[in-house]
Amino acid sequence: xxxxxxxxxxxxxxxxxxxxxxxxxxxxxxxxxxxxxxxxxxxxxxxxxxxxxxxxxxxxxxxxxxxxxxxxxxxxxxxxxxxxxxxxxxxxxxxxxxxxxxxxxxxxxxxxxxxxxxxxxxxxxxxxxxxxxxxxxxxxxxxxxxxxxxxxxxxxxxxxxxx
Amino acid sequence: xxxxxxxxxxxxxxxxxxxxxxxxxxxxxxxxxxxxxxxxxxxxxxxxxxxxxxxxxxxxxxxxxxxxxxxxxxxxxxxxxxxxxxxxxxxxxxxxxxxxxxxxxxxxxxxxxxxxxxxxxxxxxxxxxxxxxxxxxxxxxxxxxxxxxxxxxxxxxxxxxxxxxxxxxxxxxxxxxxxxxxxxxxxxxxxxxxxxxxxxxxxxxxxxxxxxxxxxxxxxxxxxxxxxxxxxxxxxxxxxxxxxxxxxxxxxxxxxxxxxxxxxxxxxxxxxxxxxxxxxxxxxxxxxxxxxxxxxxxxxxxxxxxxxxxxxxxxxxxxxxxxxxxxxxxxxxxxxxxxxxxxxxxxxxxxxxxxxxxxxxxxxxxxxxxxxxxxxxxxxxxxxxxxxxxxxxxxxxxxxxxxxxxxxxxxxxxxxxxxxx
Numbered sequence: 001x002x003x004x005x006x007x008x009x010x011x012x013x014x015x016x017x018x019x020x021x022x023x024x025x026x027x028x029x030x031x032x033x034x035x036x037x038x039x040x041x042x043x044x045x046x047x048x049x050x051x052x053x054x055x056x057x058x059x060x061x062x063x064x065x066x067x068x069x070x071x072x073x074x075x076x077x078x079x080x081x082x083x084x085x086x087x088x089x090x091x092x093x094x095x096x097x098x099x100x101x102x103x104x105x106x107x108x109x110x111x112x113x114x115x116x117x118x119x120x121x122x123x124x125x126x127x128x129x130x131x132x133x134x135x136x137x138x139x140x141x142x143x144x145x146x147x148x149x150x151x152x153x154x155x156x157x158x159x160x161x162x163x
Numbered sequence: 164x165x166x167x168x169x170x171x172x173x174x175x176x177x178x179x180x181x182x183x184x185x186x187x188x189x190x191x192x193x194x195x196x197x198x199x200x201x202x203x204x205x206x207x208x209x210x211x212x213x214x215x216x217x218x219x220x221x222x223x224x225x226x227x228x229x230x231x232x233x234x235x236x237x238x239x240x241x242x243x244x245x246x247x248x249x250x251x252x253x254x255x256x257x258x259x260x261x262x263x264x265x266x267x268x269x270x271x272x273x274x275x276x277x278x279x280x281x282x283x284x285x286x287x288x289x290x291x292x293x294x295x296x297x298x299x300x301x302x303x304x305x306x307x308x309x310x311x312x313x314x315x316x317x318x319x320x321x322x323x324x325x326x327x328x329x330x331x332x333x334x335x336x337x338x339x340x341x342x343x344x345x346x347x348x349x350x351x352x353x354x355x356x357x358x359x360x361x362x363x364x365x366x367x368x369x370x371x372x373x374x375x376x377x378x379x380x381x382x383x384x385x386x387x388x389x390x391x392x393x394x395x396x397x398x399x400x401x402x403x404x405x406x407x408x409x410x411x412x413x414x415x416x417x418x419x420x421x422x423x424x425x426x427x428x429x430x431x432x433x434x435x436x437x438x439x440x441x442x443x444x445x446x447x448x449x450x451x452x453x454x455x456x457x458x459x460x461x462x463x464x465x466x467x468x469x470x471x472x473x474x475x476x477x478x479x480x481x482x483x484x485x486x487x488x489x490x491x492x493x494x495x496x497x498x499x500x501x502x503x504x505x506x507x508x509x510x511x512x513x514x515x516x517x518x519x520x521x522x523x524x525x526x527x528x529x530x531x532x533x534x535x536x537x538x539x540x541x542x543x544x545x546x547x548x549x550x551x552x553x554x555x556x557x558x559x560x561x562x563x564x565x566x567x568x569x570x571x572x573x574x575x576x577x578x579x580x581x582x583x584x
Binding site for chain 1 (some may be wrong): 197198214216229233262263279331334393412417430445446448449450451468470475500502503521540552554571573574
């Protein structure tokens, strides 16, 4: 019982620590899986984007707004920048901190563009932006490809919440 | 086994008609390589180009957002044997903006000149912000060295960074290059200068050289609007020195068909873009899917990932009338979970398509032969790369009629020869 409680507290601490919008860290698939696992119990919105993708950049403010609206309901937004690792995560972080300082995002560390996406979707076809909605059990319940408005994201979230 | 011996094996196997030799790693140790391209010289020399994150690449001197920290490297494999050391093509270290979805390109003209085009991060002198521009360089000494690069795209006075939401002042990238039998060089790129905040599409610009790269025409808008801004252009030339150009349009409702255009000249034509077929793909985003093209006589072959299919993947189409109409042939790899990043080439007898896909396990490179009518000649075959993930293949027709294939495997570039059949 105590162990279970400690484990729960530890997971919550990890989730909270990993949730704060810190620097964009370059990670690989196993670590990304841990990040997602640490958010079980929350609805997680995972947004794949790139610093050079204009439609991505246009929708990120709406996603951040949605996160702010729904944070108290346990909704978490996680970004994944698919910029080439040859550009290294410092560039992604420089961009994030200047334009989207509240955006919690990771950068890919590996050579394959879909390395992190395949943790949740092995059939991702490398189109950006792609946004996944994960339910509180960590299952993908919706995938959106292409830019969407705040209202469209709200509706997608409502549909998940009603399930 | 030494690299020299391996290379000789490749040459011998290529000329004797054997189908396979051992893959050869192209990039030097310590250099992380990606996004390869390949070209064959008129004397049979093989040139392999890639984006390199070498130990010497530095972001120093680069600026702010979207900066790169990469170079362009090339290695040559002369037909007569031996191979060159890899050399850096660009002048300013770390300035190259090159990646899988916007690769630097290399082509050869009949007199032996090698031509390279790539995008770099420029600093706009007025706005002091980053601009993405298209540059060109050439080697007239067999690839031993490259000239100081020249910017072909204009730096306009506009500041588009608000339109691209904090991004570039302007962008001239996702470009391509082709060399024609008459010695002309065509460099094309996708340009954002006409975009406004709600735009989904860009323009296509081009510059042409008729003196082997010594000088280029002033840039010209080939297509003013309606070009998907993030699907790299792909181009080849036919035996009449006409340009066959693969690109993607943006139609109302964000429908984005893959198209092919035929241009007698980028100097004074407004081309007709012909859809290659397949299911409509509606996407208000960045598909990042070039339309690969190849040509034999009046036949034009095109392959591209289409996300509109019931099972998104690489589709193949054939034109028998010089890109006036296309016959849709369907998916090249129906059993794959998702197939992508096709390259296509034709040696006049067959058509070869290579792509990457996940079937079971890591991403691998696959290929399939077709006849000139677009009928499959055998099943999908897998390039044996073991447990290693392999991706982004490119193809070229060798002087012996076989196919040179180059691909990225982890942080390295490999090459091999596939039979011309």
